[in-house]
Amino acid sequence: MATRYLLGNEAIAHGCLEANIDFASGYPGTPSSEVIDILRSQGERSFYVEWSTNEKVAYENALAAAWCTARALFTTKHVGLNVAADPLMTSAYTGVTGGLVVLSADDPFAHSSQNEQDTRCYAHFARVPCLDPATVQEAHDMIRDAFALSEEFNLPVIFRPTTRICHSKSDVTLGEVGQEHRKGMFRRDPKQYVVIPAHTRVLHVKLNEKQQGIKKRLVELGYNHAEIRGTTGIIASGVAASYVQEVIPDDISFAKVGAYPIDEDWLRGFVERHTRVLVVEELAPVVEEAVRRVATAAEVYGKLSGTVPFEGELSPAGVALAMEKAGFAPTKSFPPASPVEGIPPRPPILCAGCMHRSAFYAMRKVFKDGIFPSDIGCYTLGLQLGGVDTTICMGASITVGSGMKQSGEERDVVCTIGDSTFLHTGIPGLLNAVYNGADMTVVILDNRITAMTGHQPNPNTGVTAMGEESTPISLDAICRACGVAFVETVDPYDLPMLLSTFRQAKEKSGVKVIIAKQPCVISARRAGMKRKPYAVDTDRCTGCGVCRSFGCPAIAFVDEKAFVTELCAGCGVCADICPAGAIRKEGRR
Amino acid sequence: MKDSFDILIVGIGGQGTVLASNVLGEACIAEGKPVRSAETHGMAQRGGSVESHVRIGAEHGSLIAPGTADLLIAFDLLEALRYRHYLPEGGRVVTNSRFVPPTSVYMQNLQIPDESEILTGLAGLSVTCVDAAALAAEAGSTLAQNIVMLGAASVDIPLSPEALLEAVRKCVPKKTIEINEKAFRIGRSTDRGC
Numbered sequence: 055m056a057t058r059y060l061l062g063n064e065a066i067a068h069g070c071l072e073a074n075i076d077f078a079s080g081y082p083g084t085p086s087s088e089v090i091d092i093l094r095s096q097g098e099r100s101f102y103v104e105w106s107t108n109e110k111v112a113y114e115n116a117l118a119a120a121w122c123t124a125r126a127l128f129t130t131k132h133v134g135l136n137v138a139a140d141p142l143m144t145s146a147y148t149g150v151t152g153g154l155v156v157l158s159a160d161d162p163f164a165h166s167s168q169n170e171q172d173t174r175c176y177a178h179f180a181r182v183p184c185l186d187p188a189t190v191q192e193a194h195d196m197i198r199d200a201f202a203l204s205e206e207f208n209l210p211v212i213f214r215p216t217t218r219i220c221h222s223k224s225d226v227t228l229g230e231v232g233q234e235h236r237k238g239m240f241r242r243d244p245k246q247y248v249v250i251p252a253h254t255r256v257l258h259v260k261l262n263e264k265q266q267g268i269k270k271r272l273v274e275l276g277y278n279h280a281e282i283r284g285t286t287g288i289i290a291s292g293v294a295a296s297y298v299q300e301v302i303p304d305d306i307s308f309a310k311v312g313a314y315p316i317d318e319d320w321l322r323g324f325v326e327r328h329t330r331v332l333v334v335e336e337l338a339p340v341v342e343e344a345v346r347r348v349a350t351a352a353e354v355y356g357k358l359s360g361t362v363p364f365e366g367e368l369s370p371a372g373v374a375l376a377m378e379k380a381g382f383a384p385t386k387s388f389p390p391a392s393p394v395e396g397i398p399p400r401p402p403i404l405c406a407g408c409m410h411r412s413a414f415y416a417m418r419k420v421f422k423d424g425i426f427p428s429d430i431g432c433y434t435l436g437l438q439l440g441g442v443d444t445t446i447c448m449g450a451s452i453t454v455g456s457g458m459k460q461s462g463e464e465r466d467v468v469c470t471i472g473d474s475t476f477l478h479t480g481i482p483g484l485l486n487a488v489y490n491g492a493d494m495t496v497v498i499l500d501n502r503i504t505a506m507t508g509h510q511p512n513p514n515t516g517v518t519a520m521g522e523e524s525t526p527i528s529l530d531a532i533c534r535a536c537g538v539a540f541v542e543t544v545d546p547y548d549l550p551m552l553l554s555t556f557r558q559a560k561e562k563s564g565v566k567v568i569i570a571k572q573p574c575v576i577s578a579r580r581a582g583m584k585r586k587p588y589a590v591d592t593d594r595c596t597g598c599g600v601c602r603s604f605g606c607p608a609i610a611f612v613d614e615k616a617f618v619t620e621l622c623a624g625c626g627v628c629a630d631i632c633p634a635g636a637i638r639k640e641g642r643r
Numbered sequence: 644m645k646d647s648f649d650i651l652i653v654g655i656g657g658q659g660t661v662l663a664s665n666v667l668g669e670a671c672i673a674e675g676k677p678v679r680s681a682e683t684h685g686m687a688q689r690g691g692s693v694e695s696h697v698r699i700g701a702e703h704g705s706l707i708a709p710g711t712a713d714l715l716i717a718f719d720l721l722e723a724l725r726y727r728h729y730l731p732e733g734g735r736v737v738t739n740s741r742f743v744p745p746t747s748v749y750m751q752n753l754q755i756p757d758e759s760e761i762l763t764g765l766a767g768l769s770v771t772c773v774d775a776a777a778l779a780a781e782a783g784s785t786l787a788q789n790i791v792m793l794g795a796a797s798v799d800i801p802l803s804p805e806a807l808l809e810a811v812r813k814c815v816p817k818k819t820i821e822i823n824e825k826a827f828r829i830g831r832s833t834d835r836g837c
Contacts, residue, residue: 223678225678300704370704602750610744
């Protein structure tokens, strides 16, 4: 037993080590990524870890490991669970023999996500248990127990932390790292693992028969518990439970839901002892709907009564406000505080020297009237450069682009997609576009790594999650194998070459692929790569502002002249852009 | 009712807000105090506005409510203004005296506020300005600005300087320990007021 100051995801990873984990796979996605990053960076590692090409691939790998008696972890962010939803649903029928924990991190307020969906709905849909931690300590304890619960019911168990668990830190009491590891061994049982209709009908009945036992067990294990203190009560789940505990008076009853499915008898027992009940939860009204099903006399407040917001994340102040609306007096009131207005925004931007910036610049220069579908990754920040017209989900830039063209859109369509995203779900879209005769340009922004989520390796990097060297795939060969005739790889720092390649692509019909290849500036710097910074010759600078519109954070303006700051990474693209020839490598005149 | 001392650390991605909050967290562990913190992730080094909530002595959630922070530490003067509503009237802020103009002002042709305007915006608070770049350079590296700021704020933080220094040694890269210890001491002994 040791107490350490840990990030939620670090505490979760440690819980996995304490549970003797044998196998871990996932696809990076904020706020889930650090769990596998921490597992793979263990000095002494006696289990298998991989970053898979997408969530479905990762899920099926982990499922197979759990069919072979291993304790397997699959990690994703909520939207990635959509990609793995197909195997998730059927794996509830087949079950597992080892332990399978499905970590799907939700992101209330969409801090870094395209939607605010609720993983608890997937648990209900698939009819598998779901654990929902309220604090970092609980996240650590729960994930450790999740493996045992999975083995007890022979079912995948969903573990659903949220951003404020994953990316919160606290003092955490840890247990000992386990040393027992299992060697995978598959026991043939076609009735269990071959889901032909005759088998699946039987498996579905078995899955339904497990539900009642699971509900009772979750109450027994203490995940769902209540304290009766008065005639009014609050029921809360997940991290919202800790916000409630901060502001709840001593005479209001409190029930905490930490796991699903909820036992209706237990829930009814709590609700019936109160005249008024407030349900506090983030995202979907999952608990509230269960409360409303069992409530006969009690008045219920929550999202459906307009007391708790449907969107965004909660906070102690938000909970206090909901309590006031429901007529419950919180112990603290929070003064309304609004931010000062009119401060220039400071959104995240592409790094100084990021190769995506010049790719967007060249794209817009050549395709002035173009339409630019894009995808999920750092390059979505190209929005600020006018280079991103659509973003929906991983892999959808090429499919959205070809759909636009096939619907009759006459303007040029130029899609952007990163290397990791292209490998994730871009390839099927590309071969579909080529085979069905779309006319468009695809720019693969190849920075050799999955940068946005924290620089995880992918099959284009040349190293595995375990740190072993592997042969990087050839994006060029994949594109040619998909049937693309025009495939050009260019250095995006070479602006004249980039512009001429874009012009060539514009002249041709069919699907054209331009691979803009240059390592991510952050990973290049970490690898010790140094480029001389650039500087402005103030005598030559006319203050025209062309470099300014390039949007590089290393370019500032001082006394109406351009100024290159210490952030300069030495990519040199601004020197090519400057019409006065005023930007040069430092120390050169 | 309040049982925790709540600190909001704000700055720009890449300035080391998370490392600074780690120092506070580790110092809490050294003193046996419960601690909760919440961080901005995914924007590291990408120049966005970032915030770290640190609640010393907290037993529940990691989020500080606006209007209730006990101390605001700003690694950038403009960010101090952006987050001032986390402090109650008369609240305490320790801020860098300089700021980096956001790239948005150049892209969208916005007015860059000047330092005196920002300081006017901070009126009503108890403000300490720290020239972090100059003091960090004095300590041996401009990269130590976050530890200078932490040192300057440390007089207002209910943790012992010994525990904080121990935490600094634990959190910074090994070869920079000496510079960062010096940065902390220089920050701690800097003049109050603005």
